[in-house]
Amino acid sequence: MGQTIRIHHVTRIEGHARIDIHLDEAGKVRSTQFHVTQVRGFEKFTEGRPYYEMPAITARICGICPVSHLLASAKACDAVMAVQIPEAARLLRELLHCAQFVQSHALSFFYLSAPDLLLGFDSDPAARNVLGLIEKHPEAARDGIALRRFGQQTIERLAGERVHPAWVVPGGVNKAMSVDTRDLILSDLPLAHSIIRRTLRLFKSMLDQFPAESEVFGNMPTLHAGLVDADGRLQIYDGMVRFIDSAGKTAGRITRPREYAKWIGEAAMPDSYLKAPYFKPLGYPEGIYRVGPLARLNVAESCGTSDADRELLEYRQRLGRVVNGSFFYHYARLIEALYAIERMEELLHLPEILDKHVRAEAGVNSLEGVGIIEAPRGVLIHHYRVNEQGAITGANLIVATGHNNLAINHSVQQVAERFVDGMKLQEGALNRVNAVVRAYDPCLSCSTHAFGKPAYRLRLVGAGGEVIEET
Amino acid sequence: MSSNGTRPRIAVFKFASCDGCQLSLLDAEDELLAVAEAVEIAYFPEASRRMAKGPYDIALVEGSITTHHDAEAIQRIRRQAKTLVTIGACATAGGIQALRNWHDTAEWVRLVYAKPDFISTLKTSTPIAEHVPVDLELRGCPINKHQLIELISATLAGRKPNIPTYSLCLECKRRGNTCIMVAGGVPCLGPATQAGCGAICPSMNRGCYGCFGPMENSNAHSLASQFRVLGCARDEVERAFRSYNGWAWPFRRVFEEVPRS
Numbered sequence: 001m002g003q004t005i006r007i008h009h010v011t012r013i014e015g016h017a018r019i020d021i022h023l024d025e026a027g028k029v030r031s032t033q034f035h036v037t038q039v040r041g042f043e044k045f046t047e048g049r050p051y052y053e054m055p056a057i058t059a060r061i062c063g064i065c066p067v068s069h070l071l072a073s074a075k076a077c078d079a080v081m082a083v084q085i086p087e088a089a090r091l092l093r094e095l096l097h098c099a100q101f102v103q104s105h106a107l108s109f110f111y112l113s114a115p116d117l118l119l120g121f122d123s124d125p126a127a128r129n130v131l132g133l134i135e136k137h138p139e140a141a142r143d144g145i146a147l148r149r150f151g152q153q154t155i156e157r158l159a160g161e162r163v164h165p166a167w168v169v170p171g172g173v174n175k176a177m178s179v180d181t182r183d184l185i186l187s188d189l190p191l192a193h194s195i196i197r198r199t200l201r202l203f204k205s206m207l208d209q210f211p212a213e214s215e216v217f218g219n220m221p222t223l224h225a226g227l228v229d230a231d232g233r234l235q236i237y238d239g240m241v242r243f244i245d246s247a248g249k250t251a252g253r254i255t256r257p258r259e260y261a262k263w264i265g266e267a268a269m270p271d272s273y274l275k276a277p278y279f280k281p282l283g284y285p286e287g288i289y290r291v292g293p294l295a296r297l298n299v300a301e302s303c304g305t306s307d308a309d310r311e312l313l314e315y316r317q318r319l320g321r322v323v324n325g326s327f328f329y330h331y332a333r334l335i336e337a338l339y340a341i342e343r344m345e346e347l348l349h350l351p352e353i354l355d356k357h358v359r360a361e362a363g364v365n366s367l368e369g370v371g372i373i374e375a376p377r378g379v380l381i382h383h384y385r386v387n388e389q390g391a392i393t394g395a396n397l398i399v400a401t402g403h404n405n406l407a408i409n410h411s412v413q414q415v416a417e418r419f420v421d422g423m424k425l426q427e428g429a430l431n432r433v434n435a436v437v438r439a440y441d442p443c444l445s446c447s448t449h450a451f452g453k454p455a456y457r458l459r460l461v462g463a464g465g466e467v468i469e470e471t
Numbered sequence: 472m473s474s475n476g477t478r479p480r481i482a483v484f485k486f487a488s489c490d491g492c493q494l495s496l497l498d499a500e501d502e503l504l505a506v507a508e509a510v511e512i513a514y515f516p517e518a519s520r521r522m523a524k525g526p527y528d529i530a531l532v533e534g535s536i537t538t539h540h541d542a543e544a545i546q547r548i549r550r551q552a553k554t555l556v557t558i559g560a561c562a563t564a565g566g567i568q569a570l571r572n573w574h575d576t577a578e579w580v581r582l583v584y585a586k587p588d589f590i591s592t593l594k595t596s597t598p599i600a601e602h603v604p605v606d607l608e609l610r611g612c613p614i615n616k617h618q619l620i621e622l623i624s625a626t627l628a629g630r631k632p633n634i635p636t637y638s639l640c641l642e643c644k645r646r647g648n649t650c651i652m653v654a655g656g657v658p659c660l661g662p663a664t665q666a667g668c669g670a671i672c673p674s675m676n677r678g679c680y681g682c683f684g685p686m687e688n689s690n691a692h693s694l695a696s697q698f699r700v701l702g703c704a705r706d707e708v709e710r711a712f713r714s715y716n717g718w719a720w721p722f723r724r725v726f727e728e729v730p731r732s
Contacts, residue, residue, distance in 0.1 A: 045570035049710060056680065060567045060715065063491015063613055111497060129515075130497075131507050152498060160671040167675060174675050 032413040043395045067100040068375035070168040072382040075371025077170030082365035088355035089172030094237040095347045101340040103151025104376035105333045108441040110144025122428035143195045150192040172359035196338045216418045217436045218326030218411025221246030223289035224298040232301035236374040248322040257370035276405045291378025291403040293332035305342035311335045329439045364390045401442040479528040482514035486534030491613040492559035499616045525551025535561040535596040549603040557599045560612035565718035569596040612682040612715040635666045636687040643670035658698045663689040685721035
């Protein structure tokens with residue numbers, strides 16, 4: 001009889017989900033599956049609501065990166081209005097987004113993953129959390145808290161609130177930035193900059209401690225997708241989506257957001273609420289691709305800011321031009337946080353950012369609108385159809401964790417094969433299965449926007465289909 | 472406060488929601504270290520793999536009940552919690568996903584999923600208090616972290632938390648805002664909504680959209696009539712009340728009770 005290991009509640013991720021590990025008669029891993037087990041129904045219950053309510057409503061999909069949904073939604077609404085938003089509004093939206101990258105990456109690295117990295121995958125699970133981190137590595141914990149606070153405080157200063165801010169609206173933003181606000185944010189930047197530099201040094205000094213994790217944490221050839229500008233530089237707010245293969249060759253480009261469906265197909269997985277997007281020209285499941293920090297740094301030629309580009313060069317010297325191991329999501333995430341901080345400084349020094357014209361007004365001028373941005377976790381697409389009155393008649397949202405669904409499944413399998421032995425369930429092995437999922441920093445609140453409820457759980461399933469163990 | 476003289480034990484549970492409210496606990500950066508010293512975080516899957524068994528002195532519950540599994544789990548949580556606190560619009564009113572309560576959920580599931588039989592979802596998204604007795608509730612979409620810290624401190628000290636139940640208008644006035652509804656004709660839910668956010672939207676020239684839900688004894692009917700006077704169509708008024716806290720009875724009843732003559 002084979003067995004199934006079931007991990008209920010994958011912990012230290014945002015939202016919940018379940019992982020099933022199927023074993024064969026010999027207790028070896030036969031297959032694994034990553035399930036998302038909740039749905040909330042945003043695409044359906046927004047039908048009939050006016051399009052201009054969408055940014056505020058879809059921000060409620062996720063409390064971790066509400067700004068991503070706000071921005072993708074506002075861009076889709078800009079397209080419905082067929083307006084080009086004022087330059088200051090574009091810059092302010094990008095500034096807000098940079099602040100969100102800093103807070104979200106800080107949350108992922110320090111609060112969710114650093115306990116594994118700094119305390120060890122096999123350390124006492126009771127203390128393997130941010131509080132344990134405060135005890136053992138107070139300086140790193142303080143840095144993490146301060147960096148996240150910097151990002152959140154900047155969002156609050158710009159937008160009035162940390163979670164679900166009401167500042168971003170179709171056509172722009174609804175309040176210009178004051179000189180005082182700009183100066184306040186500028187005065188906080190040097191501290192944020194030194195924290196991220198220090199954290200990068202710390203992370204690089206530990207890289208050698210994780211040979212097995214580097215090797216099997218989703219180390220596989222896949223396509224990568226991310227936003228870049230015309231010169232191939234990293235973009236998080238606007239640009240075209242570029243797909244490259246595992247060797248770095250361009251496989252496709254989405255230059256017009258409305259054409260995304262030509263490139264991205266969505267497969268329904270038999271028993272998960274989360275759909276599995278794939279790169280259409282290669283079909284399903286060969287069209288597996290990754291998004292998020294690792295993919296973005298693979299897709300971009302450069303970051304475009306000086307310190308981040310120096311770090312990117314060293315990263316590529318260590319790991320190669322295209323990095324295919326998902327363990328390095330952590331490394332890429334830190335480089336991106338540095339980029340976001342540098343980019344904020346650039347933006348704040350542009351005189352246009354203080355301009356008082358921050359909102360374009362218009363009604364419905366197009367019955368369809370698509371907005372694409374990079375959420376901290378990867379490409380985020382909002383697609384709306386409206387009627388002449390501006391009421392939503394159809395909505396499709398493809399979230400970052402959705403794009404990564406296939407890759408997460410493969411990664412879980414790889415880790416389970418290496419670390420899980422059905423005969424004896426070791427805490428360290430189970431934690432690594434959890435940890436590979438955390439490397440993607442998946443957001444299950446986002447991925448369950450469609451309907452219901454997520455919870456990461458682990459389940460060990462026997463060859464006969466019986467559940468042997470659940471956590 | 473704790474039964475056996477050790478540190479009080481806090482647990483954080485999540486049902487259907489966006490995680491934003493429980494993250495407010497991690498957002499309280501300055502207070503986080505003090506809280507960590509004063510209490511034992513016994514269950515907080517978002518922050519730790521450690522999941523200690525109950526009983527808990529305080530259970531913070533985020534999210535609404537949308538599956539059969541949720542409906543059972545909340546009963547177990549209630550049995551293990553001395554004080555059960557619901558946090559945020561999902562837990563206190565069913566949240567934005569309660570918009571499905573006015574639709575045919577089964578039909579959506581068939582439309583969206585290849586194998587709908589896998590999906591065991593309830594027809595409605597309901598607040599925790601429709602399932603178990605709730606000791607305290609914190610409103611907001613999301614909650615205000617200062618209110619969360621106040622609530623934890625008050626509960627630990629055995630006193631009633633100092634959380635306002637008056638309307639948003641008081642906060643708005645205190646900020647010195649000109650009333651956007653009276654002076655600008657903008658429909659604003661502020662007069663019927665509980666204070667707590669600091670009147671963010673009216674300060675940005677937008678009408679309040681009710682993130683903190685109905686205030687105590689709110690006169691939502693009268694506000695709805697005023698929206699009509701301002702020129703809103705009936706369905707616009709209905710949509711205004713049916714959002715993050717739309718399932719809360721004082722908002723819901725405006726359209727479900729026989730209108731007063």
